[in-house]
Amino acid sequence: MLRFKAAIFTLLLLLLFCLSAAAQTAEELSDTAALEEPVYEIPRLAQVTNFEAKDSPDDAGGEIELTWDLSVDDKKEDGLVSKYVVLRSQNPTSDFHIVGVANHRDSSYIDKNLKEGTDYYYKIVTFPKYQGEVRLTREEIDPLMEQYPELTELDIKDVSMLAEYDRDIMSVFDDNILGISRVAGPVKSRAQWFNSKDLDTLIIGLTICISVVIFIGMARGGRKLFLRRIGGLQAIENAIGRATEMGKSILFIPGIQDMDDVQTVAGITILGRIAKTIAEYDTKINMPVSRSIVMTTARETIKEAYLSAGRPDAYSDDMVHYITDEQFGYVAAVDGIMVREKPATCFYLGAFFAESLIMAETGNSIGAIQIAGTAMPAQLPFFVAACDYTLIGEELFAASAYLSGEPKQLGSLKGQDVGKFIAMVFIIIGAVFATLAALTGSEDILEITNMIKSWFSA
Amino acid sequence: MWRRTVPIMITFIVGTVLVVAEFIPHKPFGNLGEDFSLYFDIIAVFAFILGGGNLCRVHFSKVYRKKTDWQFSIVTLLGFFVMLAAGLFKIGNPEGIQGDVTAAGSLFADLYDSMFTPLQGTMYALLAFFVASASYRAFRAKNIDASILLIAAFVILLGRTPAPSLIADFFAGAGITFMATAFNFVPTLTDWIMDVPNLAGQRAILIGIALGVISMALRLILGVERTYLGSDSK
Amino acid sequence: MANDEKNNRGLLDRLQFIDRRYIFIFIALAVIIPLLLGLRFEEKPSPIVLALYDKVDNMPPGSRLLMSFDYGPTTAPEIQPMVDVILRHACLRGLKVYLMAVWATGQSLTVQTVEDVLIPEFPDYEYGIDYINLGYKAGNQGLIRVIVDDMKRMYSTDANGTDIEQVPMMKQVESLKDMDLIVSFGGGFPGIKEWILFAGDPGAIPIGGACTAVSAPQLYPYYPNQMVGLLGGIKGAAEYESHVLDRYPDSFKTKPTPGMNMMVAQMVAHIVIMLFIVFGNVMYFMYRGKERKLAMEK
Structure with missing residues (x-):
């Protein structure tokens, strides 16, 4: 009897074990199935x-x-x-x-x-x-x-x-x-003959261009125009004079961009003015460049400056020489020239990037007088810290006109002040409306603010 | 006369057409800007021969005449010709003369990776040192303006790192809550300086530059500024 | 006594402008030691970094991301962490990645990035279908001006010389306007600014940027209207890394975080510079005090 009970108990245990094993296998199997056949809820969506x-x-x-x-x-x-x-x-x-x-x-x-x-x-x-x-x-x-x-x-x-x-x-x-x-x-798609999104740019551009032309005309007519002093430009002559007294050379760096950058063009126009004074003082100029077209342009510019100063014999092609297009290779060469030749004066006029501080600090360490000018906002702090004078942004473009002293060139500078005036007026109006909109919470004022903003957004 | 007049006429015509084309999307004006950019690149590529030629001439003559520091010129010429030959003849290029010039394993790629890259990195790294020495000299509280600049520099130097939150945690741990609050405020102040006074200054400079460029471009297009042609406008 | 006074003044004068080589040594140590220790701290993302992160994160899988390598080996230590983290994020989100370079020096860096990050970490990504390396083309901003309207005018083959018509992921790309986001890496010329001026604005394409810390301030004015977001220097890289680590801890916990590591070195270097500035100013005021005293005595 006891044996029979034990056999039934064992059978029951076995059955239980088999059932649990089967359940587990079924669970595993359903897991695998879930992995193989993902079930996603597909929402039925409304159309646009x-x-x-x-x-x-x-x-x-x-x-x-x-x-x-x-x-x-x-x-x-x-x-x-x-x-x-x-x-x-x-x-x-x-x-x-x-x-x-x-x-x-x-x-x-x-x-x-x-x-x-x-x-x-x-x-x-x-x-x-x-x-x-x-x-x-x-x-x-x-x-x-x-x-x-x-x-x-x-x-x-x-x-x-x-x-x-x-x-x-x-x-x-x-x-x-x-x-x-x-x-x-x-x-169908079609091309348009006028981009109406640029209408604001056209109006502002035309206003500035017309005012530049008007001021050039006024200056030609003999009207006296007041221009503020630019410290860096007034120091140029002294800097050249110092190099002459010390019998050392002048280093001119026109930036590291090609002639398609307007900053390089500005640098070269200033070079034209400086080269004439250098020719008159009979000082040496050394101009390593990083672009071939800049080399040929600078040579022409210096040659003509020497010619107009009555010293064509003193000009040599070697004054301007090409180094490399590569930014830091160029900097290494320029730093080498500075340390070996110790120029008395260094000009950095053009477009500069990370090399600005490397050159200006090396120039500072050799005790050169340094005059820089660039329209690269990121490099301006470095030049201001390491150089004696810095032409900031627009001053670089104004320099050649300023140095020329010609009325028509000075007139163009006056014309760009009209642009500045327009910018100032709209900045003040915009700031006033934006502040009023924030203070009063008025929807109407906010709308006017946004309208003014839209005139000047891209 | 022709030497001056022709370039001025070209500048005037091309300048005017490109400015007008900026406002016309229709063909052929819409693509003029990019076409002229390509023409410039083609000219610049040919002009490179002038540059390379000049480099060789200057340094050969320096070596030949044994001018001061002529030894450096040998290094320059050697570097120039070795790299030129490696690139031109694709020396060591696993894919032969048909392969890409920068293919791994070629002499050009090896020279680029093992010499050019570290040398360039070294020059750029000089900035870290020069920034330190320039700021040491420049940041002197000589007057009120310079003092404001100095304080702003300190806030930015600190705020652009995780230092303020670490210092604030230290003060908070020590129970000095007002100092903890002050240091926690530094990153906000940094962002404010960057977003408000810095941005205002940058925008003012940008507006000035844009106007300067317009005025300069007009002087060039109208032929008022001719210094770049090697002559006064008179 | 007067001699002592004079010597003292001379010493103060000299200390005001100490030999810059001492500064150089301290800066070198301040950078090297933390890098060797390999520490890192968490960073809270600034809004401008978060904006770029959100843009990448919210693009539907399959969207097209163009990454332009506009930098060279010189700035690679600063830029590469940003490239790596954005590429990882993009691949994690299933974006189609187009790599190109406007800088000649960028081409080898695209290859290196693909070999170091994309291939080993995202083996599912298939060349020509999920990513492509278009390589370098000369022309600077001129190149951008052309491809904003017609990609195939400049890119007839990819970097490996394969005919672009044969590449599946190029079939629906006629111009840059087909890109959903362009991120330019590098703050030089041509760089983010040129991408904004010649591609973003005329083509109405969202442009993001990652640049060296020194270039960042000049790009701030373009945010948020003309640029979706910007990573400025190591700080930007560290913020992006920290945020992506926070959002995707499982995928990113084993990934390197060079930005966050370098940030510690930057912090120590900043503190050293600050200490030198304080020292210079103390010497300056002491010197000025002595000068005044001498003038009064006279």
């Missing part, structure tokens, strides 16, 4: 409304602007929309291809690089958020490309995110899953 396509204004053609109102599902706080997929076709009913993607909460898209004059049709697909991304493998992509020759590989990769809902790639465009908008079009 008021979808319109029109030719992009102010462009060179080839662009169409699409606008729409957000899908209702995208307006909610934690919306279900991840993005909007833009489809394009030259046929209103078929052949729609993916051309781009706009982020959720975006209600516009510009389709670019289109053929001018061709009719295009568009659709927008509201695209749901998904849980994790499935990347298609090579083996999956290749057959799909064969199956859908009209799709590029990129199309397939783009829809691969959709494909995780359904591996049958075309069924993702089924209306039952995604919100697909109505077709917009036909629409």
Whole structure:
């Protein structure tokens, strides 16, 4: 009896063990199944409304602007929309291809690089958020490309995110899953003859140009114009004189940019003025350059300056010599020249980058008088710290006109003051309105502030 | 006469057309700016031969005449020709003469990586030292302006590092709360200095520069400024 | 006594302008020692860094990111941490990455970055489908002006010489306008400013930047209207690294954080500079005091 009871107990235990093992295996199996076959909740999304396509204004053609109102599902706080997929076709009913993607909460898209004059049709697909991304493998992509020759590989990769809902790639465009908008079009792209977005730039530019021309005319007519003193420019003659007294050379660095940079042009125009004084004083000038075109231009400039000073015989091509286009290679060479030749005066006039301080500090260590000028705001503090005089920004461009002393050149400087006046007036008006808008909270004042801002934004 | 008039006419026509083209997106104006940029690059490439030629001439003559420090010129010439040959003949290039000039394993790539890169890095690194020595000299509280500059520099130097929060934690631990609050405020003050006074100054300089460029460009286009052609405007 | 006074003045005068080589030694030590110790601190991202982070983070997977390597080996120690962290972030978000260089020196750095970061850390990323190296083309801002309208006019092949028409991820890219974000690395010329002026503004393309600390102040005026965000120097890199580490701890905890490490060296160097400035000013005031005293005595 006891034996029988023990046998039944053992059987029961065995049964229990088998049941638990089976349950565990089933659980594991269902886990594996879950890994292999992800189950996603596919939200059914509302389509976008008021979808319109029109030719992009102010462009060179080839662009169409699409606008729409957000899908209702995208307006909610934690919306279900991840993005909007833009489809394009030259046929209103078929052949729609993916051309781009706009982020959720975006209600516009510009389709670019289109053929001018061709009719295009568009659709927008509201695209749901998904849980994790499935990347298609090579083996999956290749057959799909064969199956859908009209799709590029990129199309397939783009829809691969959709494909995780359904591996049958075309069924993702089924209306039952995604919100697909109505077709917009036909629409053609055209080029425009005037970019109305630049109207503000045109008006400001014209005002300044006209005032420059008027002031040049006034100066030619003999009217006296007042210009403030520029310390750095008044020191130039003394600096050249010092080099002459010490019997040492003058080093001139025109920056490290080519002649297509207006700062280099400004540097060379100042060189023309300085070279004449150097020729008259019979001092030596050494000008290492980092661009070939700058070398040829500087040579011409110095040669003419020596000619007009009546010293053509004293000119030599070796005064200007090329080193390298490479920024720090050039700096190393210039520093070497400074340390070996110890010039009495160093001019740095042009466009400078990180090399500004390396050169100016080396110049300072050899006790040279240093005059710098650049329109690179980042380098100005370094020049101010290490040089004796610095021409800040616009002073570099004004220098040649200032040194020439000619009325028509000085007139152009006066003209640019009109631009400064306009800038100052609008800055003050803008600041006053912005402050009032913040203080009073008035919508009207805020609107005026934004209007003023819009005149000057890109 | 022709030497001056022709360049001035070219400057006037090209300058005016390019300014007008800026406002016209339609062909052929829309692309003029980029086309002219390309033309400049083509000319600059040919001009490089002038530069390279000049470099050789100057240094050969220095060596030949045994001028002061002529030994350095030998190093320059050696560097120039070795690099030129390595690039031109693609010496050691695993893909041969058809391969990319910078292909790994070529002499050019090796010279670039093992000499050019560290040498360039060294020159740039000098900045760290020169910034220190220049600021040591420049930041003196000689008057009120200089003192304000000095204080601003201190705030920025401190605020651009994690130091203020570390110091604030130290003071908070020591129970000196007002000092902790003060140091926690430093990064905010740094951002304010960068965003408000610095930005205002930078914008003012930029506006001045833009106006200066317009005025300079007009002087060049109208032929009022001719110094770059090697002549006075008279 | 008068002689002592004179010597004292001479000494103070000399100390005011001590030999710069002493400063150099201290700066060298201030940088080297913390780097050897390998410390790092957490950084709170500033709004301008956060703006670029958010832009990259919010782009839908599959969006196109163009990274332009506009720097050279010289500034690589400062710029490379920013390149690495943004590239890692972009790949983590599943963006399509286009690499190019407007600087000749940038080309080898693109190759190096792909070999060091992209290939070993993101083995799923396939060349030509998920990323491409377009390489360097000469022309500076002229190049940007051209490719803003027509990419294939300048890029007929990629950096490896493959016909661009054969590259799947280039099929839908006609111009820069097809990019969803362009990030320029390097603050020199051509650089972020040129990308803004010649691509961002005319093509209405979002431009982000990562530059050396010294170039950062001049780029601030472009934020936020013309530039989506900016990483300025090691500080910017450290802030981005710290933030990305905070948001994606699992993916980034094992990744190097050179920006955060270098930030410690920068902190010590800043403190050393501050101490020298204080020292210089103390000497200056002592010297001025002596001068005044002597003048009064006379």
